[in-house]
Amino acid sequence: LQCVAGCCSVLQSDAECVTQAAKKIVVASAGKSDKYPLGKAEAMVRALEADETPSTFPAMAFREQATWILDEGAAAMLKK
DSSP: OOOSSSSOOSOOOHHHHHHHHOSOOEEEEOOOOSSSTTHHHHHHHHHHTSSOOTTTOGGGGGTTTSEEEEOHHHHTTOOO
16 A cells, blocks of 8 residues: 555555645534434534544544534534
């Protein structure tokens, strides 16, 4: 495996490599699904507050790096 972003020589996934090379990470979540009305809100709790690891919920790896843009629905279950 070769780094697709040219940032390293370590064997890692393309997603990890591109993320490490990114200048800015923006995560946006808006709207609500009729089938899973709390789906995005639950996902944002897992990404931002729950006891997760990148292996159990990959988006949590961006907690400190990303700019998070959430609408009221997506942020509905957050404590902060």
